[in-house]
Amino acid sequence: MLLNSSIFFIALRYLKPSKNQGMVSVISLFSFLGITIGVGTLIVVMSVMNGFRVELLDKIIGINGHLSLYTNNSSVNLDSVKNKIFKNPEVDSIRKIIDGQGLISTDKLSTGILLKGIEREDFINFQNNSKNFEISENFNLSKDNVILGKKLLERVGLKQGDKIKIIFPKSSKSVFGNIPKVKSFIIGGYFDSGMYTYDNNLIFLDLNQAKKIFLQNNNKVFLEIRVTNIDKIDELKKYISEIGINNYQIYDWRYSNQTFFNAIKTEKNVMFLILTLIILVAAFNIISSLIILVKNKQIDIAILKTMGASKKIIGSIFFLNGALIGFFGTLFGTLFGIFFVKNINNLKNFLENFTNTELFAAEIYFLSTLPAKINHLEVFYVIVTSLVISFLASFYPAWKASKNIPIDLIRKE
Numbered sequence: 001m002l003l004n005s006s007i008f009f010i011a012l013r014y015l016k017p018s019k020n021q022g023m024v025s026v027i028s029l030f031s032f033l034g035i036t037i038g039v040g041t042l043i044v045v046m047s048v049m050n051g052f053r054v055e056l057l058d059k060i061i062g063i064n065g066h067l068s069l070y071t072n073n074s075s076v077n078l079d080s081v082k083n084k085i086f087k088n089p090e091v092d093s094i095r096k097i098i099d100g101q102g103l104i105s106t107d108k109l110s111t112g113i114l115l116k117g118i119e120r121e122d123f124i125n126f127q128n129n130s131k132n133f134e135i136s137e138n139f140n141l142s143k144d145n146v147i148l149g150k151k152l153l154e155r156v157g158l159k160q161g162d163k164i165k166i167i168f169p170k171s172s173k174s175v176f177g178n179i180p181k182v183k184s185f186i187i188g189g190y191f192d193s194g195m196y197t198y199d200n201n202l203i204f205l206d207l208n209q210a211k212k213i214f215l216q217n218n219n220k221v222f223l224e225i226r227v228t229n230i231d232k233i234d235e236l237k238k239y240i241s242e243i244g245i246n247n248y249q250i251y252d253w254r255y256s257n258q259t260f261f262n263a264i265k266t267e268k269n270v271m272f273l274i275l276t277l278i279i280l281v282a283a284f285n286i287i288s289s290l291i292i293l294v295k296n297k298q299i300d301i302a303i304l305k306t307m308g309a310s311k312k313i314i315g316s317i318f319f320l321n322g323a324l325i326g327f328f329g330t331l332f333g334t335l336f337g338i339f340f341v342k343n344i345n346n347l348k349n350f351l352e353n354f355t356n357t358e359l360f361a362a363e364i365y366f367l368s369t370l371p372a373k374i375n376h377l378e379v380f381y382v383i384v385t386s387l388v389i390s391f392l393a394s395f396y397p398a399w400k401a402s403k404n405i406p407i408d409l410i411r412k413e
Contacts, residue, residue: 046375
């Protein structure tokens with residue numbers, strides 16, 4: 001126990017800066033800062049990527065559901081199908097949907113939009129399906145009333161109760177040729193999903209009204225299904241295939257958004273590899289500083305040898321020196337990373353106010369806030385990776401110190 005304490009004390013003493021080893025101290029400091037910055041940045045980046053995935057998944061599925069079921073047979077009773085699927089305990093909710101495209105025209109602008117026909121009760125349930133989904137007070141979704149995304153409402157410069165014209169692709173024939181179908185609606189309110197793409201381009205309208213418009217364009221009413229456990233989707237798809245629905249197609253969220261979420265996953269892995277290089281550079285600095293330290297401390301090594309210190313003890317002193325740099329760098333990096341993640345939106349707001357610029361525009365990054373979610377297992381992997389690299393970097397200088405015992409230097413002194 002006393003021997004271990006002496007080894008630890010000597011290793012700590014070698015870490016302290018002195019006049020004789022100024023270069024060693026500078027290199028050690030850069031090693032410490034490199035590991036701290038590398039670990040902290042890794043935790044922040046991984047957490048932000050996790051946050052983006054979770055938030056986007058919540059918003060996309062909150063609007064679209066986990067599964068979409070289309071029938072190719074117009075005689076199929078969707079209410080009957082809905083009741084059959086609802087018997088499965090994994091089903092959270094099912095809503096009938098018909099969607100299409102259109103163009104809104106106001107004095108301020110004309111722009112293409114997405115339209116989604118839905119029943120009123122199902123629209124209200126969006127608030128239960130997505131934690132960030134908000135609906136304006138006293139909204140009205142009925143035959144002649146539509147609900148606009150909040151950003152879209154701001155763009156057209158109108159308010160609840162105003163009239164809006166929507167032009168549909170289905171045209172009607174006249175003596176003057178084909179004339180696009182135009183219908184006026186009253187703005188019954190707005191919704192805010194927190195996702196820019198939907199808030200800026202989507203309009204909800206009454207399902208029966210949407211049927212009259214879109215069924216003429218061969219658009220089909222389909223079912224959007226939400227599950228209680230996202231990992232049970234494949235089991236539910238198997239269940240649906242066994243309940244006697246003929247001639248249908250089913251798509252899950254993984255198929256619909258595969259490219260998007262694969263891109264996030266790939267970017268996350270690439271960022272992990274790139275930022276790990278920072279830790280590797282810091283590890284090479286540890287090797288350099290320890291090799292210089294061994295060279296500067298050859299007389300100390302010789303004295304310890306004459307006092308009976310074994311190769312193992314001498315190697316342990318220099319290994320512990322490098323390991324301490326790695327340990328404290330990893331510790332401070334972890335604390336820095338967690339602190340940054342916990343306060344990331346406060347720091348973002350401070351920088352935006354200070355620079356008077358918008359750092360993360362919603363129209364580019366899809367979300368109005370910067371999400372971050374700490375995955376404790378990933379933090380553990382980052383810590384282990386950093387410590388292993390630091391410990392491996394300390395082995396060679398420690399081995400060199402234990403092998404190279406310059407006893408002749410004492411005689412020369």
